[in-house]
Every structure is written in structure tokens, then in C-alpha cells.
Amino acid sequence: MKVIGIVGSPRKGGNTETLVSHILSGAKDRGAEIKLFHLSTMAIGGCDSCGHCRSNPQCKRKDDMQTLYSEIKNANGLVIGSPVYMWQMSAQTKLFIDRLLAFLNKDFSSRLARRTKLILAFTQGQGDVKAFKAYFDQTAAMMGFLGFNVLETIVAGGTLAKKDIARQAALLKTARASGAKLAE
Ligand SMILES: Cc1cc2nc3c(=O)[nH]c(=O)nc-3n(C[C@H](O)[C@H](O)[C@H](O)COP(=O)(O)O)c2cc1C
Known part of the structure; x- marks a missing residue:
């Protein structure tokens, strides 16, 4: 049982990392092996729109996204965390999400072998x-379309200051409980 977390904030030890870590802890409590990745410390470029993954099963761009493709394919659960930047996900998170085109077939059916559980x-x-519910709902729908x-x-x-989330004990407790569901 493997659950991975992806942090799309460049602020190390910030609110997003804390939230994702609590969700992962819940999965770990249930016996999952957990791993955390920081997009801002990885070399991940934007989609080149080269079309390679439209006629081949994978992306040909040789960067750190290759690590994440295989980690995600082998995971039972996934957490994707992002700060809201200008009413949307961070640019780091968006680059990563665009690269998930490689998980879709030409007919837009999913290439994922299983419907991997995901918490956003x-x-x-x-x-x-x-305030940003419409955007979050659309993001969740898009991830469902990808096959999650x-x-x-x-x-x-x-959560403006780096450690503001630490004051939200109830939310962090709920997040941990939610993370347990990724390992069920
Ligand atoms: C470039 C930038 C844009 C932001 N845009 C928004 C925004 O549109 N709405 C909002 O509520 N907060 C916005 N914020 C605040 C962050 O979403 C918030 O502080 C977040 O919890 C930061 O997460 P972190 O601690 O993991 O970096 C913005 C912060 C930055 C740096």
C-alpha cells in the first residue's frame, strides 16, 4: 500500500506542506508507505504539446516528471496540495497537471490501470x-476525467503566514482522518 503526496507550494514547511503531511500521516497510521514530493525542487517543464503521448503510451520529455509518472502509476492513493495563487492552483502545480495529459488515450479514456484514490x-x-469553490469543483471534475x-x-x-495552519487543529485532525481513507 503506497500513498504519495505532491506539494505545489514553493514555501518549504508552509501551510500546504503541513496540510498534505497531515493527510499522509493518516494514511501512514493505516499502514501505508508514504512519500512526499515538492514540485518546486524538481525539474518539471511544461507540456511541449509535441503529440508524442497521443500516439505513444508515455511522455517523452526526460525530466523529473518521469519519476512522478511511475510513482503515481504504482500508488494506491495520491494527495495533491496547492496554495491558491490568483484564484487558481500555483504555476508549479499547473505545470505538473498539464503533464498528466500522458495519462489520457487519444479518445480521452484514461490510461490509469486503476482509479487511484485522490485527495485535493x-x-x-x-x-x-x-470563495473558490467553483474552481476547486472544476479541478476535482478534471482529475476524475483523468481517471482518478x-x-x-x-x-x-x-493561511497567509507560513505557519498559520498550525492554529487550525480541528482541520488538521479531519485531514488526518481523511488520509486514512487513502489506505483503505
Ligand atoms: C503569488 C501569490 C498569489 C496568491 N493569491 C491568492 C489568492 O488569489 N487568493 C487567496 O486567498 N490567497 C492567495 N495567496 C495566499 C496563499 O494562497 C496562502 O498564503 C497559502 O496558504 C500559501 O501556502 P504556503 O504556505 O504553502 O505557501 C497568494 C499568495 C501568493 C504568494
Whole structure:
């Protein structure tokens, strides 16, 4: 049982990493082997739109995305965490998401062998956690289209300073409980 977390914030030890780590801890409590990746420390370029993955089963770009492709294919559960930047996911997260085109066949059916469980985790300065709901719902739908089984989207609001999320003990406890579902 393997569960991996992907952090799309460049701020090491920040709110997004903390949230993703709590979700992973819940999976670990249930016996999962966990791994955490920071997109900002990996060499991941944008999709070149070269078309290679439209007629071949994989992306040909030789960068750190190759590690994530194989980690995701072998994982039972996945957590993708991003801070909200300008009402959307961070640029680092978007580069990663665009590269997931390689998980789709030409007819847009999924190449994933199983519907890997996924939790989306967002943190935002805005205190109202419903403020970007339409965007989060669309992101969840898009991940479902790629072939993931999106269990839920967890949102932490009011997290402007690096450690603000530490004050949200109830949310972090819920996040940990949600993470356990990735290992069921
Ligand atoms: C470039 C940038 C853009 C941001 N845009 C928004 C935004 O549109 N809405 C919002 O609520 N917070 C916004 N924020 C605040 C972050 O979403 C928030 O502080 C987040 O929790 C940071 O996560 P981190 O601690 O993991 O870096 C922005 C922060 C940065 C640096």
C-alpha cells in the first residue's frame, strides 16, 4: 500500500506542506508507505504539446516528471496540495497537471490501470473556504476525467503566514482522518 503526496507550494514547511503531511500521516497510521514530493525542487517543464503521448503510451520529455509518472502509476492513493495563487492552483502545480495529459488515450479514456484514490488539498489566504469553490469543483471534475477517484477536496482558509495552519487543529485532525481513507 503506497500513498504519495505532491506539494505545489514553493514555501518549504508552509501551510500546504503541513496540510498534505497531515493527510499522509493518516494514511501512514493505516499502514501505508508514504512519500512526499515538492514540485518546486524538481525539474518539471511544461507540456511541449509535441503529440508524442497521443500516439505513444508515455511522455517523452526526460525530466523529473518521469519519476512522478511511475510513482503515481504504482500508488494506491495520491494527495495533491496547492496554495491558491490568483484564484487558481500555483504555476508549479499547473505545470505538473498539464503533464498528466500522458495519462489520457487519444479518445480521452484514461490510461490509469486503476482509479487511484485522490485527495485535493488547497490552502488560501482568504478566510472564506467557499470563495473558490467553483474552481476547486472544476479541478476535482478534471482529475476524475483523468481517471482518478477523487475522494474529497480539503481547503484551509486564512493561511497567509507560513505557519498559520498550525492554529487550525480541528482541520488538521479531519485531514488526518481523511488520509486514512487513502489506505483503505
Ligand atoms: C503569488 C501569490 C498569489 C496568491 N493569491 C491568492 C489568492 O488569489 N487568493 C487567496 O486567498 N490567497 C492567495 N495567496 C495566499 C496563499 O494562497 C496562502 O498564503 C497559502 O496558504 C500559501 O501556502 P504556503 O504556505 O504553502 O505557501 C497568494 C499568495 C501568493 C504568494
